[in-house]
Amino acid sequence: MRGWGVMAVAALWGGCSEPPAQDIVARIGEQKIWASSFEEQGQRLLAGAFHHVETVDDEVRRQLLDIVMSKELLLQEARHRGLEAPDQSELAQFEAQLLRRELFTTSVHQPVTVTDAGIDSLGRAEDWDQEIRFRHIMLSSTTAARKVVGQLRQGTDFSILAANRSTHRPTARRGGDMGWVPVPEMLPGAMAALEGLAPGQIHMEPVATPFGVHVFQLTGRRRVEPAAHRLTLQTLYEIRQHQAQVERFLDSLSVAEDLRCGSVGTDPVCVWGHGQMTTADLDSYLRYELRSSPTNAQRESQRLEAARRMLATSQARRLGLDRSPGVQDKVEQRRTEFLGARIEAEETRDAAVTEAQIQTYYDDHPEEYGARPSALIREILVSHADTARVVRMRLDEGEDAEALAIRYNERISTRERRGHIRIVLRDNAKLGLVAPLALDGQVGEIHGPVEVPGGYAVFIIEDRQPLPRRSLASARLSIATILRVRERNRIMNALIDSLTSAAADRLIIYEDVLATTLTRVVPPEETSRRSVWED
Structure with a gap:
């Protein structure tokens, strides 16, 4: 097992x-x-x-x-x-959050009519009509980032450094290119670094974000119609309208319950018709929301909102929502999640990775870290084999590959680059046989149709560049993470085997x-939009 x-x-x-x-x-x-x-x-x-x-x-x-x-x-x-259950204060806040969500969903949210005018207005108000294109090199430390800046000052090509040094592997394979990113999806640090640059300029000061330390290069700015992000804006519009409905509900509830708050330091901090909020209650709420101990300034600025939320939680309990099986199951789920994390932490606390193991892994994976070729191709992906054969015939007759890519290419991730892909690794699940053919071919060669995930690819090799060996220092952090996860899995699997045997x-x-279960695979619900940084 x-x-x-x-x-x-x-x-x-x-x-x-x-x-x-x-x-x-x-x-x-x-x-x-x-x-x-x-x-x-x-x-x-x-x-x-x-x-x-x-x-x-x-x-x-x-x-x-x-x-x-x-x-x-x-x-x-x-x-x-x-092993202990989670902190009861945290579990209580988690349950309160569930109760409020249930209250708002069942009693407050009303259907929202989404209009083109509403989407356009929201899109322009929140800058969804502005997009930025940039490249980045992500490193594990400021020291490593400064070394990269030094190499850039000496004239080393940005894309080569990104492919060789960046720890953000999805974009490293594209020379660091992040593609076109809507302004609201930009990290604040990245936005501040790129704001004053002209296209082509590099921000020579490393920028720290929650994901690492970056060196940024702006490659373009453009305006688009908000309708280009219609699906995202439609969801966002509904969220904003529901938020407004909740605010109106909380305002009305606060008036009806005569909610009053004093200064922080007095107890209770806030009172209302059916209850009160003490300093301990306020701190418990803020610790859960902020994931840190609150300051006096935070207590002062957020005491009214905390009281309004507590008032909504009380209303949910009066309606009996705390007896809902859905709420009870989720609370129990959170409790058992904590127990699972506790036993993993206890069992794997001594898991360690040695320098020798890191070195061995590095030496055993030359395809990832050693000197290797790279190829720049212009690929045209189409759904049908007949269309692919037409594209190949036109390329053979000398038609412009970029124009054909603009007209035919169906690969969404490369459409903005007119089919351009920088290939480094042979093993690429999305490109299939295209990757080894490109890496082994010569500049000017045309290949395809090649059946790949998503359709049929025809491509021309436009450039080849050797990539230097990636240094152990730049790869150490990612290798250590891989080995640490493997070691934890080994330890936990050994424990499971022991428990199963016993x-x-x-x-x-x-x-x-x-045999009567799982007779139908339920398609997963559409997930929320992921950050462009979380590939």
């Missing part, structure tokens, strides 16, 4: 309300694994670590059940060791019930 790495990614630590007793897929001693709970957790796995699975057969069900049972064994072990005589699987 294995799968700690999968479990950690899938975030399976969760409880479910108890269904009828006949629907049990397995037992571990007295602990039952209900079919409904297994179905819920299995669907989360199928949407995550098992997303490649198209059909769920008996073998896949057993793999998923092994993971769920491993989780249960770990929870039992955590309780056996006496519990062998207490494990029962009900194959007939298991």
Whole structure:
């Protein structure tokens, strides 16, 4: 029974309300694994670590059940060791947040009519009509970033340094190019660094962000119609309207309950018709929201908002929303998530990576860190083989590749670059056989059609450049992270094996019930837009 790495990614630590007793897929001693709970957790796995699975057969069900049972064994072990539940204050704040969300969703939010005028107005007000294109080199320290700046001053090509030194591998492979990014999605530090630059200029002072230390180069600015971001703005418009509805509700509730607040330092800080907020209550709320101890200035500025939120929580409890199975399940899920994290932390606290291991990994992966070729291609990806053959024929007849890319290319990530891709690694899941053909070919060669994920590719090799060996110093942090995760997974898998062996005589699987589960793979809900930095 294995799968700690999968479990950690899938975030399976969760409880479910108890269904009828006949629907049990397995037992571990007295602990039952209900079919409904297994179905819920299995669907989360199928949407995550098992997303490649198209059909769920008996073998896949057993793999998923092994993971769920491993989780249960770990929870039992955590309780056996006496590991504590999360801080009750934090758990109470988490429940309060759930209650407010349930209250707002069921009693406050009204349907929103999205209009073109509303989207256009919001887009212009929040700068969605402005986009910036830039390149960056991300490093692990300011010292490393200053060395890169020194090389840039000496004339080293930015794209070569990005490919060789940047720790942000998705953009390193493109010479550091981030593509066109809407202004609202820019990190404040990056925006400040690029604001005063003209296209082509490099900000020669390293900039620290939550992701690392960067050297930035501005490559372009442009204005677009807000409608270019319609889907994002439609969601944002609905969020803004719902926020306004909530503010009006809180205003009305505060008046109805006669909410009054005094200065910080007096207790209670705020009072209303059915309750009060003490300094301890305020600090508990702010610690949860800020993830740090609040200052007096923060207490003073946020005491009224904290009281309004507490008042909404009280209203939710009066309506009985705290007895909702959905709320109770999520609170229990948070509790068990904490126990899972506690046992992992306790078990892996001595996990270490040696310099010798880092060196060995570095030496064993020359395709990632050694001197290697790179190729710049102009690729045209199309959905149908017949169209690809037409594109190839036109290239062979001498038509301009850039013009053909503008007309035909369907790869969204390269459309703005008119099909340009800088290829460094042979193993590229998105490009398939295109990568090795480009790296082994010569400038001017035309290849394709080549079947790749998403369709058929035709491309021409426009440039080849050797990339120097990536230094161990620049790769050390990423290698250490890889090895540390592997070591933690090894330790946790060993623990799971031990627990499984010890519990062998207490494990029962009900194959007939298991076979009735996961008969339909539920498509995952559309997730929120990811940060451009989180590739």
